């Protein structure tokens with residue numbers, strides 16, 4: 001698991017550790033890691049040009065000490081001080097002692113433009129709001145110059161706790177973060193600015209994370225494996241209420257996701273039966289109402305369902321069932337909040353940003369800019385597990401004390417019609433296999449993103465479904 005903690009949690013852990021360590025020890029650990037990564041980025045240190053853009057806080061101090069380490073190895077290091085009178089005094093002294101030099105911001109543009117490596121030590125977890133004009137201009141010159149930009153702790157200008165970007169922010173090639181990931185390094189729009197993120201341990205003892213990201217090994221532990229005694233009911237039967245005479249494709253895609261999620265059988269209910277059977281003859285198809293379809297251990301309702309009276313009744317009926325339910329797409333528009341809140345079995349909602357915006361009464365842009373807030377608010381409002389789809393897919397549990405999961409897999413090619421239908425079927429299948437809601441949603445998001453990556457390049461939604469078994473093998477090793 002990869003964990004991300006809030007600024008407050010980092011500050012608390014830092015305070016506890018600093019009380020036991022000699023002064024400056026933590027900063028030296030941070031600077032050592034920063035210099036190692038800088039040297040790796042440079043390849044050869046001796047004779048290379050390094051610029052250290054330093055603000056007034058400890059973030060600048062880390063960068064100045066790292067600059068001193070590289071200067072001792074023969075790099076030509078110049079600090080560009082944004083607030084010369086408030087620069088980290090001991091860090092600056094170390095750099096000058098090691099043979100580096102320092103200039104003010106006015107001379108900085110030429111320095112960063114020529115540098116092979118630029119450290120962004122403008123602000124770290126103490127930063128508020130976007131970059132100020134002078135810093136923004138300097139970092140634009142750095143990018144135009146073509147040297148590698150290495151952000152110290154996080155790209156300056158991004159919000160560490162939320163991943164929001166209020167104004168201009170640094171676009172880094174590499175970010176070296178200390179002690180733990182910060183939510184902003186994992187959640188867009190900020191995550192996209194962080195480049196490749198390296199974690200440097202500094203010995204912090206941290207409590208519960210704010211955000212976490214599953215890794216391969218976590219997933220292998222979560223996914224169901226059939227045993228010798230498994231029959232279809234033990235493995236779980238998932239019911240899919242999706243598609244319609246007009247939109248049979250969504251039914252086919254949701255069923256194809258469900259068939260590859262480890263459930264023992266898939267029941268399909270709705271008007272898309274002939275299309276489903278043509279593609280997936282193993283499906284148990286019926287055209288009546290959900291309650292007449294026979295036993296299921298979980299329901300998926302909504303993709304391509306339309307919004308007529310029959311669709312509305314089907315959503316209400318499924319929500320009244322005492323088994324886990326996933327609601328997607330049209331189902332999100334047709335469901336009643338009271339009906340969702342009244343449920344005792346798990347509910348999973350899987351909106352994209354536009355659907356989340358409609359449910360919250362916010363603008364879509366606001367949801368995209370503040371994804372962490374949006375997913376938490378939705379989970380609380382509906383008392384449900386919410387998977388918010390998008391460039392960084394997030395999964396929140398109704399209990400705000402539970403960490404939000406951010407999906408580390410996926411590709412921009414996934415933004416294609418029907419890929420959400422596959423995801424809903426896959427998630428429903430894992431619910432039927434009795435995974436808890438948050439695990440089912442985050443494991444499905446992971447497999448779905450991995451399956452898309454494995455198809456390498458432009459893809460159709462059915463390609464994603466067909467790559468799920470390979471993604472599963474990739475995770476579980478067979």
Ligand SMILES: NC(=O)C1=CN([C@@H]2O[C@H](COP(=O)(O)OP(=O)(O)OC[C@H]3O[C@@H](n4cnc5c(N)ncnc54)[C@H](O)[C@@H]3O)[C@@H](O)[C@H]2O)[C@@H](O)CC1
Pocket residue numbers: 010011014026027030055056057058059060062122123124125126127128129130131132152153157178179202
């Ligand atoms: N917390 C920890 O455990 C450790 C922290 N370290 C470093 O210390 C950093 C935090 O240091 P600080 O608390 O001094 O805070 P920062 O260095 O992040 O920034 C605070 C300073 O920047 C100014 N500032 C805030 N927003 C600004 C903006 N938008 N533009 C320009 N200036 C702005 C503030 O007035 C303040 O002077 C971490 O990010 C990390 O780099 C490391 O030395 C290692 C240990």
Ligand SMILES: [K+]
Pocket residue numbers: 059120121122123124151152153154155156
């Ligand atoms: K920074």
